Amino acid sequence: MDVLRLDLLHPVISGNKWFKLKYYLQEAVNTGKKILVTFGGAYSNHIVAAAAAAKEQGLQSAGIIRGEKGVHPSPTLMDAMGFGMELYYTTRENYKTKQIPSLLLESHDPGDLYFIPEGGYGEKGAAGAEDILDLVELSDYSHIMAAAGTGTMLAGLIRGSLDHQQVTGIPVLKNNFSLEQEIEKLLPPEKKHRFTLLYDYHFGGYAKYTRGQTVFMNEWYQRTGIPSDFVYTAKLFFAVQDLVEKKYFPGGSRLLVIHSGGLQGNRSLDKGTLIF
Ligand SMILES: *Cc1c(COP(=O)(O)O)cnc(C)c1O
Numbered sequence: 536m537d538v539l540r541l542d543l544l545h546p547v548i549s550g551n552k553w554f555k556l557k558y559y560l561q562e563a564v565n566t567g568k569k570i571l572v573t574f575g576g577a578y579s580n581h582i583v584a585a586a587a588a589a590k591e592q593g594l595q596s597a598g599i600i601r602g603e604k605g606v607h608p609s610p611t612l613m614d615a616m617g618f619g620m621e622l623y624y625t626t627r628e629n630y631k632t633k634q635i636p637s638l639l640l641e642s643h644d645p646g647d648l649y650f651i652p653e654g655g656y657g658e659k660g661a662a663g664a665e666d667i668l669d670l671v672e673l674s675d676y677s678h679i680m681a682a683a684g685t686g687t688m689l690a691g692l693i694r695g696s697l698d699h700q701q702v703t704g705i706p707v708l709k710n711n712f713s714l715e716q717e718i719e720k721l722l723p724p725e726k727k728h729r730f731t732l733l734y735d736y737h738f739g740g741y742a743k744y745t746r747g748q749t750v751f752m753n754e755w756y757q758r759t760g761i762p763s764d765f766v767y768t769a770k771l772f773f774a775v776q777d778l779v780e781k782k783y784f785p786g787g788s789r790l791l792v793i794h795s796g797g798l799q800g801n802r803s804l805d806k807g808t809l810i811f
Contacts, residue, residue, distance in 0.1 A: 536775065536790040538761060539671060542768075542798055545587075550796015551688045552584030555655035557663040560592050568649035570595040574633065577602065577609040578742070578766075580797045581654050586620035596620040597639055597648075601630040610802045654685035661721040664691025671791060673697060678784060680775055681793040682707055682767035683732065684741075686714050688795060690721035693730045702730040705774045707767055709740035736774040742766050742800075748773065753810045762811045764797040765804060771795075 541550045563571055571589040575582035575598060582598045589596035598615055604624040612622060623636040633653070652660075664687060668679075679696055683689045683704040693702045706714055719727050738748045744765045752769045755776075756762055763769040775792055778784065801809060 536779075536792060537671075537676075538759075538792045538794050539667070540761070540794050541667065542762065542794045542796040544796065548584045548587040549798065550580065550584075551664060551667065551793070552580055552655065552796070553588065554663040554667050554691070555581075555660040555687055556585060556588045556651070557666070558659035559649070559651045559655065559657075559663075560588055560594075562659065563594060563649035564592060566649070568594070569647040570597055570643055570649065571651060572597045572599065572635075572639070572648050573651040573655075574599045574601070574630070574653040576600070577605070578611045578800050578803050580611075580800060582620070583611050583614045583618070583799065585651060586615040586618035589620070590618045594649075597643075598622050599630070599633075599636060599639070600624050601627060611799060614799070654687060656685040656687045656717070658721060660685075660687040661690040661694060664688040665695040666691075667793065668692065668695040673700075673791075675789055676700060676791040677788045678703060678790045679793070680705070680771065680790060682771040682795055683714060683718075684708065684767065686718040687721065688793070689730065690718045692793070693718070693722055693726050696726075696729065700729075704730060704732045705736050705771045706732055706734055707737055707741055707770050709737045709743075733774060733778075736770050736777070738770055738773075744769070749804070749808050756809075756811045761794065762798055762809075763794075764800050766800050767797050768794055 571594050573585045586596050598620050600622050623639050625636055679692050679702045681689055683706045689704040696702050738744050748769055751773050752763050755772050763772055
């Protein structure tokens with residue numbers, strides 16, 4: 536088993552988000568847009584990555600943030616503001632329907648805005664995620680494994696995978712039964728059946744965790760030296776270990792496991808929970 540350490544790309548703006556944003560940014564620049572707008576929660580890896588990527592491209596950015604403004608903004612939102620992102624807080628109801636806050640529309644020329652879907656879901660996000668596989672000697676592997684939120688990264692990995700490879704996704708949301716369809720929408724017909732989703736490793740659901748999970752994260756770190764985040768990659772690594780123990784993979788399998796980053800999100804855990 537090899538772990539592709541996308542977490543090492545950058546301490547805060549790490550992982551798959553750079554890849555998923557790449558072609559959106561390119562289009563924003565090519566069409567002369569000035570302000571990147573996207574959606575996320577207070578600890579969203581996507582929000583902070585979008586803020587950083589916009590700044591790097593010389594674009595402005597605005598984040599539509601789920602929930603009321605708190606007394607103390609999260610470290611993630613502080614980072615996003617540090618990259619120059621304007622934040623627009625919105626109620627959970629309005630967030631769900633992806634309403635654009637009127638204040639945002641009033642403060643900018645709407646023609647300057649470039650919208651990126653939540654989590655970078657979409658054709659361009661998947662195309663960017665496909666490029667992740669350029670980093671490895673792909674034909675060495677029989678299986679590719681990754682965590683799935685919106686499934687955009689997984690779709691990219693499936694698109695880039697070779698005929699003999701099986702791609703396995705670990706959904707981090709509970710009861711997210713539309714995920715399979717969402718992923719299939721981003722795949723060409725011949726690849727629609729080349730992946731498996733294993734739904735039993737969500738540890739309670741999105742951004743939920745148990746004490747068992749944080750204990751696992753520390754043990755995994757002690758054993759491998761690899762830090763994980765509690766929302767995505769810890770669930771993935773736990774799943775991989777569990778599946779290996781259960782002999783899910785045939786003998787001789789070569790696993791490529793994608794560390795998709797996201798360590799900045801661990802800042803929402805109580806101090807002392809993790810040893811790294
Ligand atoms: C966003 C994220 C994912 C999920 O990516 P999707 O393309 O939404 O499935 C996985 N891992 C980490 C660390 C992330 O930040």
